[in-house]
Amino acid sequence: MNAILSPDQYVVIGNPIAHSKSPAIHARFASLCKQHMEYQPLLAPLDGFAASVAAFRDGGGKGANVTVPFKLQAYALATQLTARAQLAGAVNTLSFSGNEIFGDNTDGVGLVNDIVRNAGKTLKGKRVLLLGAGGAARGVLLPLLSEQPSELVIANRTLSKAEELLVLAQQHGAGSVKLQACEWAVLSGRFDVIINATSASLSDELPPISATLFDAHTLAYDMMYGAQLTAFLRFAQTQGAQLRDGLGMLVEQAAESFYIWRGVRPDTAMLLLELREALELP
Numbered sequence: 001m002n003a004i005l006s007p008d009q010y011v012v013i014g015n016p017i018a019h020s021k022s023p024a025i026h027a028r029f030a031s032l033c034k035q036h037m038e039y040q041p042l043l044a045p046l047d048g049f050a051a052s053v054a055a056f057r058d059g060g061g062k063g064a065n066v067t068v069p070f071k072l073q074a075y076a077l078a079t080q081l082t083a084r085a086q087l088a089g090a091v092n093t094l095s096f097s098g099n100e101i102f103g104d105n106t107d108g109v110g111l112v113n114d115i116v117r118n119a120g121k122t123l124k125g126k127r128v129l130l131l132g133a134g135g136a137a138r139g140v141l142l143p144l145l146s147e148q149p150s151e152l153v154i155a156n157r158t159l160s161k162a163e164e165l166l167v168l169a170q171q172h173g174a175g176s177v178k179l180q181a182c183e184w185a186v187l188s189g190r191f192d193v194i195i196n197a198t199s200a201s202l203s204d205e206l207p208p209i210s211a212t213l214f215d216a217h218t219l220a221y222d223m224m225y226g227a228q229l230t231a232f233l234r235f236a237q238t239q240g241a242q243l244r245d246g247l248g249m250l251v252e253q254a255a256e257s258f259y260i261w262r263g264v265r266p267d268t269a270m271l272l273l274e275l276r277e278a279l280e281l282p
């Protein structure tokens with residue numbers, strides 16, 4: 001008689017969590033890749049992240065995505081960290097094996113894969129501008145440097161935070177990449193890729209940047225996505241730049257987590273189209 005194996009269990013842990021698109025994305029990946037697994041949202045109390053993870057692990061859980069506000073706690077909980085998680089100072093992917101908790105951060109590689117594979121824009125040898133120096137900017141630093149742009153400029157409203165990222169990048173080996181940290185007013189020359197990692201888009205604000213940073217060859221990338229173009233993308237549009245929102249980053253970071261857990265890389269192109277249509281995004 002054949003025993004029926006129960007599916008491997010995964011969750012996305014956050015607070016709030018009901019809005020998360022990760023369960024739908026991973027269910028689609030599992031079906032596309034024929035993986036026997038289940039992926040559920042898990043609401044953890046604000047003061048109960050570690051206990052929620054422990055209970056899930058004890059019940060046989062294999063892995064978890066971690067979202068707001070627990071990425072720093074996940075970093076602290078992990079017994080082993082990848083280099084990109086160490087530089088990010090935050091973890092969005094946990095894998096459980098024996099007594100070990102492996103922590104990784106797939107946000108940065110998600111961004112890079114979306115730019116390079118989906119948008120078809122090479123970063124190697126290019127002039128790249130990163131707007132913002134918060135958690136999202138920090139998370140993408142190492143994967144961006146790994147692509148070896150000729151120059152990476154980090155601009156932020158609070159200069160000291162951009163300078164902190166610059167030091168981190170130098171410590172982790174920026175190689176031949178020319179690094180600079182600055183305030184908005186100092187920015188000059190056109191860039192090949194401009195990534196908006198500020199949360200200004202959440203309030204439909206625009207970082208005070210000059211139109212001269214863009215031309216028709218510039219890829220303007222906003223990590224946020226929504227039914228309308230963000231103020232940053234609207235501004236870039238008026239300069240004739242190429243536009244991309246953060247939906248692809250969301251899907252690609254999920255694909256990287258899936259790969260870490262299952263050893264299979266799902267095809268993201270179809271899902272990205274489906275999701276854009278379902279969410280009625282531009």
Ligand code: NDP
Pocket residue numbers: 107131132133134135136137156157158161197198199200201202205206207208223224225246247249250253
């Ligand atoms: P943080 O709160 O850690 O950092 C916010 C950053 O935005 C800081 O650099 C801050 O500058 C800057 N900022 C805030 N308001 C303004 C403003 N009005 N004008 C200019 N700069 C401003 O946020 P995160 O780094 O976690 O998130 C940033 C964005 O990235 C969010 O929109 C988030 O939704 C998105 N994101 C998307 C992901 C995806 O998968 N698509 C994944 C992760 C994040 P200062 O230092 O001066 O305060």
